[in-house]
Amino acid sequence: MTSKPAKISVQGVTKTFALGRDTFTALDDVSIDIADNEFVTVVGPSGCGKSTLMNILAGLETPTRGRALVDGAPVHGPGPERGVIFQQYALFPWLTVRQNVEFGLRTTKVPKGERRSRAEHFIELVGLERFADALPKTLSGGMRQRCAIARAYAVNPSILLMDEPFGALDALTRVKLQEQLLETWSRDKRTVLFITHDVDEAVFLANRVIVMAARPGRVYDVIEVDPAIERNEEFRLSPEFAALRNRVWHSVYHQEGRTAAPSATHAATS
Amino acid sequence: MSVLDKRGARPGHPAPGTTSGEQAGSGSRDDRTTAPERGRSSGRGRFPLLLNAASVVLGVGIWWAFAAAGFKLPTPPEVVDRAGTLIGDGTLADDALASLTRVLIGFGLGTAVAIPVGFLMGWYGIARGLIEPWIQFFRTIPPLAIIPLAVVAMGIDETPKIFVIFLAAFLACVISTFQGVVDVDRTMINAARVLGAKDATIFARVVVPASTPFILVGMRVGLGSAWATLVAAELIAAQEGLGYRMQNAQLYYDLPTIFVGLISIGILGLLMDRVLLLAERKLTGWQERR
Numbered sequence A: 001m002t003s004k005p006a007k008i009s010v011q012g013v014t015k016t017f018a019l020g021r022d023t024f025t026a027l028d029d030v031s032i033d034i035a036d037n038e039f040v041t042v043v044g045p046s047g048c049g050k051s052t053l054m055n056i057l058a059g060l061e062t063p064t065r066g067r068a069l070v071d072g073a074p075v076h077g078p079g080p081e082r083g084v085i086f087q088q089y090a091l092f093p094w095l096t097v098r099q100n101v102e103f104g105l106r107t108t109k110v111p112k113g114e115r116r117s118r119a120e121h122f123i124e125l126v127g128l129e130r131f132a133d134a135l136p137k138t139l140s141g142g143m144r145q146r147c148a149i150a151r152a153y154a155v156n157p158s159i160l161l162m163d164e165p166f167g168a169l170d171a172l173t174r175v176k177l178q179e180q181l182l183e184t185w186s187r188d189k190r191t192v193l194f195i196t197h198d199v200d201e202a203v204f205l206a207n208r209v210i211v212m213a214a215r216p217g218r219v220y221d222v223i224e225v226d227p228a229i230e231r232n233e234e235f236r237l238s239p240e241f242a243a244l245r246n247r248v249w250h251s252v253y254h255q256e257g258r259t260a261a262p263s264a265t266h267a268a269t270s
Numbered sequence B: 001m002s003v004l005d006k007r008g009a010r011p012g013h014p015a016p017g018t019t020s021g022e023q024a025g026s027g028s029r030d031d032r033t034t035a036p037e038r039g040r041s042s043g044r045g046r047f048p049l050l051l052n053a054a055s056v057v058l059g060v061g062i063w064w065a066f067a068a069a070g071f072k073l074p075t076p077p078e079v080v081d082r083a084g085t086l087i088g089d090g091t092l093a094d095d096a097l098a099s100l101t102r103v104l105i106g107f108g109l110g111t112a113v114a115i116p117v118g119f120l121m122g123w124y125g126i127a128r129g130l131i132e133p134w135i136q137f138f139r140t141i142p143p144l145a146i147i148p149l150a151v152v153a154m155g156i157d158e159t160p161k162i163f164v165i166f167l168a169a170f171l172a173c174v175i176s177t178f179q180g181v182v183d184v185d186r187t188m189i190n191a192a193r194v195l196g197a198k199d200a201t202i203f204a205r206v207v208v209p210a211s212t213p214f215i216l217v218g219m220r221v222g223l224g225s226a227w228a229t230l231v232a233a234e235l236i237a238a239q240e241g242l243g244y245r246m247q248n249a250q251l252y253y254d255l256p257t258i259f260v261g262l263i264s265i266g267i268l269g270l271l272m273d274r275v276l277l278l279a280e281r282k283l284t285g286w287q288e289r290r
Helices: A050-058 A097-107 A112-125 A141-154 A171-187 A199-205 A239-253 B003-008 B046-068 B076-088 B091-123 B125-140 B143-154 B158-182 B186-194 B199-233 B242-251 B255-283
Strands: A008-019 A022-034 A039-043 A065-070 A082-085 A159-163 A191-196 A208-213 A218-224
Touching: A008 A050, A022 A050, A022 A065, A022 A218, A039 A050, A039 A199, A050 A065, A050 A082, A050 A159, A050 A191, A082 A141, A082 B186, A097 A112, A097 A141, A112 A141, A141 A171, A171 A199, A191 A199, A199 A239, A208 A239, A218 A239, B046 B076, B076 B091, B076 B255, B091 B125, B091 B158, B091 B199, B091 B242, B091 B255, B125 B158, B143 B158, B143 B199, B158 B199, B186 B199, B199 B242, B199 B255, B242 B255
Parallel strands: A039 A191, A039 A208, A082 A159, A159 A191
Antiparallel strands: A008 A022, A008 A065, A208 A218
Protein backbone atom coordinates (compact mmCIF):
# COMPACT_ATOMS: atom_id res chain seq x y z
CA MET A 1 0.00 0.00 0.00
CA THR A 2 1.31 3.37 -0.94
CA SER A 3 0.33 6.67 0.62
CA LYS A 4 -1.09 7.86 -2.69
CA PRO A 5 -4.81 8.62 -2.26
CA ALA A 6 -7.25 6.67 -4.38
CA LYS A 7 -8.37 8.28 -7.61
CA ILE A 8 -11.89 7.07 -7.03
CA SER A 9 -13.09 6.19 -3.58
CA VAL A 10 -16.52 4.79 -2.93
CA GLN A 11 -17.11 4.74 0.80
CA GLY A 12 -20.00 2.83 2.30
CA VAL A 13 -22.40 3.83 -0.44
CA THR A 14 -25.98 2.70 -0.06
CA LYS A 15 -28.62 3.61 -2.58
CA THR A 16 -32.28 2.84 -2.10
CA PHE A 17 -35.17 3.61 -4.41
CA ALA A 18 -38.81 3.83 -3.51
CA LEU A 19 -40.67 1.15 -5.39
CA GLY A 20 -44.32 1.56 -4.67
CA ARG A 21 -44.62 0.94 -0.93
CA ASP A 22 -41.37 -1.00 -0.78
CA THR A 23 -37.89 0.30 -0.94
CA PHE A 24 -35.44 -1.34 -3.25
CA THR A 25 -31.81 -1.44 -2.18
CA ALA A 26 -29.78 -1.06 -5.34
CA LEU A 27 -26.48 -0.72 -3.48
CA ASP A 28 -25.82 -1.85 0.06
CA ASP A 29 -22.75 -0.45 1.81
CA VAL A 30 -20.46 -0.63 -1.19
CA SER A 31 -16.84 0.43 -0.77
CA ILE A 32 -14.33 0.45 -3.61
CA ASP A 33 -11.01 2.21 -4.06
CA ILE A 34 -9.57 2.65 -7.52
CA ALA A 35 -6.01 3.85 -8.09
CA ASP A 36 -4.90 6.35 -10.68
CA ASN A 37 -4.75 4.87 -14.19
CA GLU A 38 -6.16 1.57 -13.03
CA PHE A 39 -8.51 -0.33 -15.32
CA VAL A 40 -11.25 -1.85 -13.20
CA THR A 41 -14.14 -3.89 -14.50
CA VAL A 42 -17.34 -4.51 -12.61
CA VAL A 43 -19.32 -7.61 -13.44
CA GLY A 44 -22.43 -9.02 -11.87
CA PRO A 45 -25.93 -10.29 -12.48
CA SER A 46 -28.62 -7.84 -13.47
CA GLY A 47 -30.00 -5.92 -10.53
CA CYS A 48 -26.66 -5.86 -8.72
CA GLY A 49 -26.58 -2.09 -8.94
CA LYS A 50 -23.57 -1.78 -11.20
CA SER A 51 -25.23 0.86 -13.34
CA THR A 52 -26.38 2.69 -10.23
CA LEU A 53 -22.80 2.69 -9.02
CA MET A 54 -21.69 4.22 -12.27
CA ASN A 55 -24.45 6.82 -12.24
CA ILE A 56 -23.42 7.87 -8.75
CA LEU A 57 -19.81 8.29 -9.85
CA ALA A 58 -20.95 10.14 -12.95
CA GLY A 59 -22.91 12.50 -10.74
CA LEU A 60 -26.24 11.60 -12.31
CA GLU A 61 -27.52 10.11 -9.06
CA THR A 62 -26.75 10.77 -5.41
CA PRO A 63 -26.11 8.08 -2.79
CA THR A 64 -28.67 7.59 -0.04
CA ARG A 65 -25.87 6.98 2.45
CA GLY A 66 -22.10 7.02 2.22
CA ARG A 67 -20.10 9.05 -0.23
CA ALA A 68 -18.28 8.90 -3.51
CA LEU A 69 -14.98 10.74 -3.79
CA VAL A 70 -13.02 11.61 -6.87
CA ASP A 71 -9.51 12.94 -6.25
CA GLY A 72 -10.49 13.20 -2.61
CA ALA A 73 -13.46 15.49 -3.24
CA PRO A 74 -17.09 14.40 -2.99
CA VAL A 75 -18.94 14.04 -6.28
CA HIS A 76 -21.54 16.73 -6.89
CA GLY A 77 -23.07 16.38 -10.31
CA PRO A 78 -21.24 15.61 -13.52
CA GLY A 79 -17.79 17.04 -14.06
CA PRO A 80 -15.35 17.34 -16.94
CA GLU A 81 -12.81 15.09 -15.20
CA ARG A 82 -15.22 12.18 -15.57
CA GLY A 83 -16.11 11.02 -19.05
CA VAL A 84 -19.06 8.67 -19.45
CA ILE A 85 -19.73 6.18 -22.21
CA PHE A 86 -23.21 4.73 -22.40
CA GLN A 87 -24.34 1.43 -23.77
CA GLN A 88 -26.79 3.11 -26.13
CA TYR A 89 -23.96 5.29 -27.50
CA ALA A 90 -26.11 8.37 -26.85
CA LEU A 91 -24.64 10.17 -29.84
CA PHE A 92 -26.58 13.22 -30.97
CA PRO A 93 -28.07 11.95 -34.23
CA TRP A 94 -28.38 15.43 -35.77
CA LEU A 95 -24.65 16.09 -35.40
CA THR A 96 -21.85 14.62 -37.47
CA VAL A 97 -19.10 12.54 -35.89
CA ARG A 98 -16.92 15.64 -35.68
CA GLN A 99 -19.66 17.78 -34.17
CA ASN A 100 -20.42 15.03 -31.66
CA VAL A 101 -16.78 14.87 -30.62
CA GLU A 102 -16.68 18.67 -30.39
CA PHE A 103 -19.84 18.86 -28.28
CA GLY A 104 -18.10 18.63 -24.93
CA LEU A 105 -15.38 21.01 -26.13
CA ARG A 106 -18.00 23.60 -27.01
CA THR A 107 -19.77 23.35 -23.66
CA THR A 108 -16.45 23.75 -21.87
CA LYS A 109 -15.68 26.77 -24.07
CA VAL A 110 -12.56 25.49 -25.77
CA PRO A 111 -11.60 28.00 -28.50
CA LYS A 112 -12.51 27.02 -32.03
CA GLY A 113 -9.05 26.29 -33.39
CA GLU A 114 -8.11 24.03 -30.53
CA ARG A 115 -11.51 22.40 -30.67
CA ARG A 116 -10.91 21.46 -34.28
CA SER A 117 -7.49 20.00 -33.73
CA ARG A 118 -8.45 18.13 -30.57
CA ALA A 119 -11.50 16.63 -32.25
CA GLU A 120 -9.35 15.70 -35.20
CA HIS A 121 -6.85 14.00 -32.92
CA PHE A 122 -9.38 11.84 -31.10
CA ILE A 123 -11.30 10.97 -34.23
CA GLU A 124 -8.01 9.67 -35.57
CA LEU A 125 -7.30 7.87 -32.31
CA VAL A 126 -10.43 5.76 -32.76
CA GLY A 127 -9.89 5.45 -36.51
CA LEU A 128 -12.94 7.34 -37.75
CA GLU A 129 -11.16 10.01 -39.80
CA ARG A 130 -12.88 8.87 -42.98
CA PHE A 131 -16.25 9.32 -41.33
CA ALA A 132 -15.64 12.63 -39.57
CA ASP A 133 -18.43 14.36 -41.46
CA ALA A 134 -20.87 11.45 -41.47
CA LEU A 135 -24.07 11.40 -39.46
CA PRO A 136 -24.43 8.67 -36.83
CA LYS A 137 -27.23 6.98 -38.76
CA THR A 138 -24.74 6.00 -41.44
CA LEU A 139 -22.39 4.31 -38.95
CA SER A 140 -22.38 0.73 -37.68
CA GLY A 141 -22.84 0.03 -33.97
CA GLY A 142 -19.12 -0.43 -33.46
CA MET A 143 -18.28 2.82 -35.22
CA ARG A 144 -20.88 4.66 -33.17
CA GLN A 145 -19.33 3.42 -29.97
CA ARG A 146 -15.88 4.45 -31.19
CA CYS A 147 -17.31 7.89 -31.87
CA ALA A 148 -18.74 7.96 -28.33
CA ILE A 149 -15.33 6.97 -26.96
CA ALA A 150 -13.67 9.76 -28.94
CA ARG A 151 -16.30 12.19 -27.66
CA ALA A 152 -15.61 11.21 -24.06
CA TYR A 153 -11.82 11.29 -24.53
CA ALA A 154 -11.91 14.72 -26.21
CA VAL A 155 -12.90 16.55 -23.02
CA ASN A 156 -9.72 15.07 -21.58
CA PRO A 157 -11.20 13.40 -18.50
CA SER A 158 -8.88 11.66 -16.09
CA ILE A 159 -11.59 9.08 -15.46
CA LEU A 160 -13.64 7.10 -17.95
CA LEU A 161 -16.86 5.53 -16.73
CA MET A 162 -18.13 2.97 -19.17
CA ASP A 163 -21.56 1.40 -18.73
CA GLU A 164 -21.66 -1.80 -20.77
CA PRO A 165 -20.35 0.08 -23.78
CA PHE A 166 -20.09 -3.00 -25.96
CA GLY A 167 -23.24 -4.71 -24.69
CA ALA A 168 -25.27 -4.07 -27.81
CA LEU A 169 -22.59 -5.20 -30.24
CA ASP A 170 -22.07 -8.57 -31.85
CA ALA A 171 -19.33 -10.81 -30.44
CA LEU A 172 -16.80 -10.18 -33.21
CA THR A 173 -17.12 -6.42 -33.09
CA ARG A 174 -16.96 -6.58 -29.33
CA VAL A 175 -13.63 -8.40 -29.29
CA LYS A 176 -12.24 -5.93 -31.79
CA LEU A 177 -13.39 -2.95 -29.82
CA GLN A 178 -12.00 -4.40 -26.59
CA GLU A 179 -8.60 -4.60 -28.19
CA GLN A 180 -8.91 -1.12 -29.65
CA LEU A 181 -10.02 0.28 -26.32
CA LEU A 182 -6.99 -1.24 -24.59
CA GLU A 183 -4.76 0.09 -27.32
CA THR A 184 -6.22 3.56 -26.95
CA TRP A 185 -5.98 3.28 -23.19
CA SER A 186 -2.36 2.09 -23.16
CA ARG A 187 -1.36 4.97 -25.42
CA ASP A 188 -3.31 7.50 -23.39
CA LYS A 189 -3.87 6.15 -19.88
CA ARG A 190 -6.90 7.07 -17.82
CA THR A 191 -8.58 5.61 -14.80
CA VAL A 192 -11.30 3.36 -16.15
CA LEU A 193 -14.34 1.90 -14.46
CA PHE A 194 -15.86 -0.49 -16.96
CA ILE A 195 -19.20 -2.13 -16.30
CA THR A 196 -20.14 -5.30 -18.10
CA HIS A 197 -22.17 -8.47 -17.79
CA ASP A 198 -19.71 -10.39 -19.91
CA VAL A 199 -17.23 -12.43 -17.83
CA ASP A 200 -14.69 -12.76 -20.67
CA GLU A 201 -14.75 -9.05 -21.26
CA ALA A 202 -14.32 -8.34 -17.56
CA VAL A 203 -11.26 -10.58 -17.31
CA PHE A 204 -9.66 -9.54 -20.58
CA LEU A 205 -9.74 -5.81 -19.93
CA ALA A 206 -9.14 -5.52 -16.22
CA ASN A 207 -6.31 -4.98 -13.82
CA ARG A 208 -8.93 -5.86 -11.26
CA VAL A 209 -12.33 -7.48 -11.61
CA ILE A 210 -14.97 -6.53 -9.07
CA VAL A 211 -17.78 -9.05 -8.87
CA MET A 212 -21.04 -7.76 -7.49
CA ALA A 213 -24.03 -9.62 -6.09
CA ALA A 214 -27.66 -8.64 -6.41
CA ARG A 215 -30.47 -7.97 -3.97
CA PRO A 216 -29.03 -5.97 -2.43
CA GLY A 217 -26.25 -4.86 -4.72
CA ARG A 218 -22.91 -5.32 -3.02
CA VAL A 219 -19.30 -6.22 -3.69
CA TYR A 220 -19.04 -10.01 -3.65
CA ASP A 221 -15.53 -10.72 -4.77
CA VAL A 222 -12.43 -8.99 -6.12
CA ILE A 223 -10.06 -10.74 -8.53
CA GLU A 224 -6.71 -9.25 -9.47
CA VAL A 225 -5.33 -9.67 -12.97
CA ASP A 226 -1.62 -9.08 -13.40
CA PRO A 227 -1.34 -5.78 -15.30
CA ALA A 228 2.00 -6.90 -16.73
CA ILE A 229 0.32 -9.49 -18.94
CA GLU A 230 -0.02 -8.29 -22.47
CA ARG A 231 -3.65 -8.28 -23.56
CA ASN A 232 -3.75 -10.02 -26.89
CA GLU A 233 -5.20 -13.08 -28.54
CA GLU A 234 -2.56 -15.24 -26.95
CA PHE A 235 -3.73 -14.16 -23.51
CA ARG A 236 -7.34 -14.67 -24.46
CA LEU A 237 -6.61 -18.30 -25.36
CA SER A 238 -4.18 -19.00 -22.54
CA PRO A 239 -4.75 -21.32 -19.57
CA GLU A 240 -4.18 -18.34 -17.24
CA PHE A 241 -7.07 -16.57 -18.85
CA ALA A 242 -9.21 -19.70 -18.59
CA ALA A 243 -8.37 -20.01 -14.90
CA LEU A 244 -9.23 -16.39 -14.19
CA ARG A 245 -12.35 -16.71 -16.24
CA ASN A 246 -13.41 -19.77 -14.23
CA ARG A 247 -12.86 -17.94 -11.02
CA VAL A 248 -14.89 -14.92 -12.07
CA TRP A 249 -17.55 -17.13 -13.61
CA HIS A 250 -18.02 -18.99 -10.34
CA SER A 251 -18.18 -15.76 -8.45
CA VAL A 252 -20.85 -14.39 -10.76
CA TYR A 253 -23.00 -17.45 -11.29
CA HIS A 254 -22.64 -19.29 -8.03
CA GLN A 255 -23.13 -16.68 -5.41
CA GLU A 256 -24.64 -19.25 -3.05
CA GLY A 257 -25.07 -18.61 0.62
CA ARG A 258 -24.96 -14.88 0.58
CA THR A 259 -27.64 -14.18 -1.96
CA ALA A 260 -30.48 -14.43 0.55
CA ALA A 261 -29.14 -11.93 3.02
CA PRO A 262 -31.78 -11.31 5.69
CA SER A 263 -31.55 -7.54 5.37
CA ALA A 264 -32.46 -7.72 1.70
CA THR A 265 -35.72 -6.18 0.73
CA HIS A 266 -36.54 -8.57 -2.03
CA ALA A 267 -38.76 -6.37 -4.05
CA ALA A 268 -39.39 -7.52 -7.57
CA THR A 269 -37.08 -5.86 -10.02
CA SER A 270 -38.96 -6.40 -13.21
CA MET B 1 -31.53 20.35 -8.32
CA SER B 2 -32.32 21.31 -11.84
CA VAL B 3 -35.55 20.87 -13.66
CA LEU B 4 -34.02 17.94 -15.43
CA ASP B 5 -33.89 15.94 -12.26
CA LYS B 6 -37.55 16.55 -11.70
CA ARG B 7 -38.31 15.43 -15.17
CA GLY B 8 -36.49 12.24 -14.40
CA ALA B 9 -38.95 11.41 -11.69
CA ARG B 10 -41.90 11.01 -13.96
CA PRO B 11 -43.43 7.58 -14.40
CA GLY B 12 -42.24 5.65 -17.38
CA HIS B 13 -38.65 6.32 -16.55
CA PRO B 14 -36.85 2.96 -16.44
CA ALA B 15 -37.13 1.38 -13.03
CA PRO B 16 -34.10 2.10 -10.90
CA GLY B 17 -31.71 -0.77 -10.49
CA THR B 18 -32.56 -2.23 -13.85
CA THR B 19 -29.32 -2.64 -15.66
CA SER B 20 -29.14 -1.28 -19.12
CA GLY B 21 -28.11 -4.71 -20.28
CA GLU B 22 -31.71 -5.72 -20.18
CA GLN B 23 -32.51 -3.31 -22.95
CA ALA B 24 -29.72 -4.65 -25.04
CA GLY B 25 -31.79 -5.52 -28.09
CA SER B 26 -30.54 -3.23 -30.78
CA GLY B 27 -34.02 -3.09 -32.24
CA SER B 28 -35.42 -1.13 -29.33
CA ARG B 29 -32.42 1.10 -29.12
CA ASP B 30 -33.47 4.09 -31.15
CA ASP B 31 -37.21 3.81 -31.00
CA ARG B 32 -37.62 7.03 -29.12
CA THR B 33 -35.25 9.04 -31.21
CA THR B 34 -37.17 8.28 -34.35
CA ALA B 35 -40.08 10.63 -34.53
CA PRO B 36 -43.17 9.90 -36.53
CA GLU B 37 -42.61 10.15 -40.21
CA ARG B 38 -44.73 9.25 -43.13
CA GLY B 39 -44.39 8.29 -46.71
CA ARG B 40 -40.69 8.88 -46.94
CA SER B 41 -39.16 5.48 -46.61
CA SER B 42 -40.03 4.19 -50.04
CA GLY B 43 -38.06 5.84 -52.80
CA ARG B 44 -40.19 7.71 -55.28
CA GLY B 45 -38.92 6.89 -58.71
CA ARG B 46 -40.48 7.68 -62.02
CA PHE B 47 -42.78 4.71 -61.94
CA PRO B 48 -44.89 5.76 -58.93
CA LEU B 49 -45.27 9.22 -60.46
CA LEU B 50 -46.60 7.57 -63.58
CA LEU B 51 -49.04 5.63 -61.45
CA ASN B 52 -50.11 8.85 -59.71
CA ALA B 53 -50.77 10.51 -63.06
CA ALA B 54 -52.69 7.50 -64.36
CA SER B 55 -54.79 7.50 -61.22
CA VAL B 56 -55.67 11.19 -61.62
CA VAL B 57 -56.63 10.69 -65.26
CA LEU B 58 -58.77 7.70 -64.31
CA GLY B 59 -60.45 9.67 -61.53
CA VAL B 60 -61.31 12.55 -63.83
CA GLY B 61 -62.60 10.00 -66.36
CA ILE B 62 -64.92 8.44 -63.79
CA TRP B 63 -66.13 11.89 -62.75
CA TRP B 64 -66.85 12.71 -66.38
CA ALA B 65 -68.68 9.42 -66.86
CA PHE B 66 -70.89 10.09 -63.84
CA ALA B 67 -71.63 13.61 -65.07
CA ALA B 68 -72.50 12.26 -68.51
CA ALA B 69 -74.72 9.59 -66.97
CA GLY B 70 -76.98 12.29 -65.57
CA PHE B 71 -75.73 12.70 -62.01
CA LYS B 72 -75.93 16.26 -60.70
CA LEU B 73 -72.32 16.99 -61.51
CA PRO B 74 -70.66 19.49 -63.81
CA THR B 75 -68.45 17.98 -66.49
CA PRO B 76 -64.70 18.63 -66.40
CA PRO B 77 -64.84 21.02 -69.39
CA GLU B 78 -67.53 23.07 -67.65
CA VAL B 79 -65.33 23.36 -64.57
CA VAL B 80 -62.26 24.26 -66.61
CA ASP B 81 -64.35 26.82 -68.47
CA ARG B 82 -65.58 28.35 -65.21
CA ALA B 83 -62.06 28.33 -63.82
CA GLY B 84 -61.00 30.26 -66.91
CA THR B 85 -63.70 32.87 -66.33
CA LEU B 86 -62.90 33.21 -62.62
CA ILE B 87 -59.21 33.51 -63.33
CA GLY B 88 -59.88 35.93 -66.17
CA ASP B 89 -61.88 38.43 -64.11
CA GLY B 90 -59.49 38.09 -61.15
CA THR B 91 -62.09 36.64 -58.80
CA LEU B 92 -60.21 33.41 -58.20
CA ALA B 93 -56.94 35.20 -57.46
CA ASP B 94 -58.67 37.58 -55.03
CA ASP B 95 -60.49 34.73 -53.31
CA ALA B 96 -57.40 32.57 -53.08
CA LEU B 97 -55.39 35.47 -51.73
CA ALA B 98 -58.03 36.29 -49.12
CA SER B 99 -58.22 32.65 -48.01
CA LEU B 100 -54.48 32.16 -48.04
CA THR B 101 -53.95 35.28 -45.96
CA ARG B 102 -56.39 34.04 -43.35
CA VAL B 103 -54.88 30.57 -43.23
CA LEU B 104 -51.31 31.82 -43.14
CA ILE B 105 -51.95 34.38 -40.41
CA GLY B 106 -53.97 31.93 -38.32
CA PHE B 107 -51.55 29.09 -38.87
CA GLY B 108 -48.49 31.31 -38.36
CA LEU B 109 -49.80 32.69 -35.09
CA GLY B 110 -50.99 29.24 -34.01
CA THR B 111 -47.62 27.56 -34.45
CA ALA B 112 -45.72 30.60 -33.16
CA VAL B 113 -47.62 30.30 -29.88
CA ALA B 114 -47.84 26.51 -29.85
CA ILE B 115 -44.10 25.83 -30.05
CA PRO B 116 -43.04 27.86 -26.99
CA VAL B 117 -46.08 26.68 -25.05
CA GLY B 118 -45.33 23.07 -25.99
CA PHE B 119 -41.73 23.49 -24.84
CA LEU B 120 -42.83 25.07 -21.56
CA MET B 121 -45.21 22.17 -20.93
CA GLY B 122 -42.63 19.55 -21.74
CA TRP B 123 -39.84 21.18 -19.78
CA TYR B 124 -41.50 22.51 -16.64
CA GLY B 125 -43.87 20.34 -14.64
CA ILE B 126 -45.57 23.44 -13.25
CA ALA B 127 -46.36 24.83 -16.70
CA ARG B 128 -47.64 21.43 -17.74
CA GLY B 129 -49.93 21.17 -14.74
CA LEU B 130 -51.32 24.65 -15.33
CA ILE B 131 -51.77 24.51 -19.10
CA GLU B 132 -52.60 20.91 -19.87
CA PRO B 133 -56.23 20.85 -18.62
CA TRP B 134 -57.09 23.77 -20.91
CA ILE B 135 -55.47 22.21 -23.91
CA GLN B 136 -57.13 18.88 -23.30
CA PHE B 137 -60.49 20.60 -22.81
CA PHE B 138 -60.33 22.77 -25.92
CA ARG B 139 -59.03 19.84 -27.92
CA THR B 140 -62.34 18.07 -27.47
CA ILE B 141 -64.26 21.05 -28.85
CA PRO B 142 -64.22 21.26 -32.63
CA PRO B 143 -62.86 24.73 -33.53
CA LEU B 144 -66.00 25.26 -35.59
CA ALA B 145 -68.07 25.08 -32.43
CA ILE B 146 -66.21 28.16 -31.22
CA ILE B 147 -67.52 30.21 -34.13
CA PRO B 148 -70.75 31.43 -32.51
CA LEU B 149 -68.80 32.56 -29.47
CA ALA B 150 -66.08 34.13 -31.60
CA VAL B 151 -68.60 36.11 -33.62
CA VAL B 152 -70.38 37.42 -30.55
CA ALA B 153 -67.17 38.26 -28.77
CA MET B 154 -65.12 39.54 -31.69
CA GLY B 155 -67.57 40.88 -34.23
CA ILE B 156 -67.75 39.92 -37.88
CA ASP B 157 -64.52 41.26 -39.29
CA GLU B 158 -61.36 39.22 -39.89
CA THR B 159 -60.62 38.63 -36.21
CA PRO B 160 -63.04 35.74 -35.47
CA LYS B 161 -62.10 33.97 -38.72
CA ILE B 162 -58.42 34.15 -37.98
CA PHE B 163 -58.99 33.27 -34.36
CA VAL B 164 -60.77 30.03 -35.22
CA ILE B 165 -58.01 29.03 -37.66
CA PHE B 166 -55.43 30.00 -35.07
CA LEU B 167 -57.10 27.77 -32.51
CA ALA B 168 -57.19 24.80 -34.87
CA ALA B 169 -53.52 25.12 -35.78
CA PHE B 170 -52.45 25.84 -32.22
CA LEU B 171 -54.15 22.80 -30.70
CA ALA B 172 -52.72 20.42 -33.27
CA CYS B 173 -49.21 21.76 -32.97
CA VAL B 174 -48.98 22.25 -29.21
CA ILE B 175 -49.73 18.63 -28.41
CA SER B 176 -47.07 17.25 -30.68
CA THR B 177 -44.45 19.77 -29.60
CA PHE B 178 -45.14 18.86 -25.99
CA GLN B 179 -44.92 15.17 -26.84
CA GLY B 180 -41.66 15.76 -28.66
CA VAL B 181 -40.07 17.42 -25.65
CA VAL B 182 -41.29 14.78 -23.23
CA ASP B 183 -40.00 12.01 -25.48
CA VAL B 184 -36.44 13.28 -25.71
CA ASP B 185 -34.22 10.34 -24.82
CA ARG B 186 -32.98 10.70 -21.24
CA THR B 187 -29.67 9.07 -22.13
CA MET B 188 -29.12 11.89 -24.60
CA ILE B 189 -29.75 14.47 -21.89
CA ASN B 190 -27.43 12.60 -19.52
CA ALA B 191 -24.79 12.44 -22.23
CA ALA B 192 -24.98 16.21 -22.62
CA ARG B 193 -24.79 16.71 -18.86
CA VAL B 194 -21.69 14.57 -18.44
CA LEU B 195 -20.14 16.54 -21.29
CA GLY B 196 -20.54 19.65 -19.16
CA ALA B 197 -23.78 21.06 -20.60
CA LYS B 198 -26.01 23.07 -18.28
CA ASP B 199 -29.79 23.37 -18.56
CA ALA B 200 -29.80 26.19 -21.11
CA THR B 201 -27.35 24.40 -23.36
CA ILE B 202 -29.19 21.11 -23.03
CA PHE B 203 -32.38 22.86 -24.00
CA ALA B 204 -30.98 24.67 -27.01
CA ARG B 205 -28.66 22.00 -28.30
CA VAL B 206 -30.39 18.75 -27.36
CA VAL B 207 -34.08 19.24 -26.62
CA VAL B 208 -34.82 21.61 -29.49
CA PRO B 209 -33.17 19.55 -32.24
CA ALA B 210 -34.43 16.28 -30.80
CA SER B 211 -38.03 17.49 -30.84
CA THR B 212 -37.88 19.18 -34.24
CA PRO B 213 -39.32 16.16 -36.08
CA PHE B 214 -42.32 16.16 -33.75
CA ILE B 215 -42.81 19.90 -34.18
CA LEU B 216 -42.78 19.61 -37.95
CA VAL B 217 -45.30 16.80 -37.89
CA GLY B 218 -47.40 18.96 -35.59
CA MET B 219 -47.14 21.85 -38.02
CA ARG B 220 -48.30 19.67 -40.89
CA VAL B 221 -51.26 18.43 -38.90
CA GLY B 222 -51.91 22.02 -37.80
CA LEU B 223 -51.90 23.20 -41.38
CA GLY B 224 -54.42 20.52 -42.26
CA SER B 225 -56.66 21.66 -39.42
CA ALA B 226 -56.27 25.27 -40.48
CA TRP B 227 -57.45 24.52 -44.01
CA ALA B 228 -60.23 22.35 -42.71
CA THR B 229 -61.48 25.24 -40.62
CA LEU B 230 -61.17 27.85 -43.35
CA VAL B 231 -64.38 27.32 -45.25
CA ALA B 232 -66.50 27.31 -42.16
CA ALA B 233 -64.70 30.38 -40.86
CA GLU B 234 -65.55 32.14 -44.11
CA LEU B 235 -69.22 31.56 -43.46
CA ILE B 236 -68.91 34.42 -40.99
CA ALA B 237 -69.99 37.33 -43.15
CA ALA B 238 -67.02 37.16 -45.47
CA GLN B 239 -66.91 39.35 -48.59
CA GLU B 240 -64.38 37.22 -50.41
CA GLY B 241 -62.48 33.97 -50.06
CA LEU B 242 -62.76 30.52 -51.56
CA GLY B 243 -65.19 29.35 -48.89
CA TYR B 244 -67.34 32.43 -49.32
CA ARG B 245 -67.39 31.98 -53.09
CA MET B 246 -68.56 28.39 -52.75
CA GLN B 247 -71.15 29.31 -50.19
CA ASN B 248 -72.41 32.00 -52.52
CA ALA B 249 -72.45 29.65 -55.50
CA GLN B 250 -74.55 27.22 -53.50
CA LEU B 251 -77.38 29.76 -53.48
CA TYR B 252 -77.47 29.72 -57.28
CA TYR B 253 -76.91 25.98 -57.83
CA ASP B 254 -73.65 27.04 -59.45
CA LEU B 255 -71.85 23.68 -59.31
CA PRO B 256 -68.88 24.54 -61.56
CA THR B 257 -67.88 27.38 -59.23
CA ILE B 258 -68.14 25.09 -56.24
CA PHE B 259 -65.85 22.63 -58.01
CA VAL B 260 -63.35 25.35 -58.85
CA GLY B 261 -63.34 26.36 -55.18
CA LEU B 262 -62.87 22.81 -53.95
CA ILE B 263 -60.09 22.07 -56.38
CA SER B 264 -58.33 25.36 -55.54
CA ILE B 265 -58.45 24.60 -51.81
CA GLY B 266 -57.11 21.13 -52.46
CA ILE B 267 -54.25 22.32 -54.62
CA LEU B 268 -53.25 25.14 -52.28
CA GLY B 269 -53.35 22.82 -49.28
CA LEU B 270 -51.27 20.25 -51.10
CA LEU B 271 -48.69 22.85 -52.12
CA MET B 272 -48.32 24.14 -48.59
CA ASP B 273 -48.02 20.62 -47.24
CA ARG B 274 -45.27 19.91 -49.76
CA VAL B 275 -43.38 22.99 -48.60
CA LEU B 276 -43.53 21.76 -45.02
CA LEU B 277 -42.54 18.27 -46.09
CA LEU B 278 -39.52 19.72 -47.84
CA ALA B 279 -38.60 21.61 -44.66
CA GLU B 280 -39.07 18.41 -42.70
CA ARG B 281 -36.68 16.53 -44.96
CA LYS B 282 -34.10 19.27 -44.79
CA LEU B 283 -34.27 19.65 -41.02
CA THR B 284 -34.72 16.07 -39.93
CA GLY B 285 -32.67 14.16 -42.46
CA TRP B 286 -30.54 12.90 -39.59
CA GLN B 287 -33.30 10.61 -38.42
CA GLU B 288 -32.88 6.90 -38.79
CA ARG B 289 -35.48 5.43 -41.04
CA ARG B 290 -36.89 2.07 -40.38
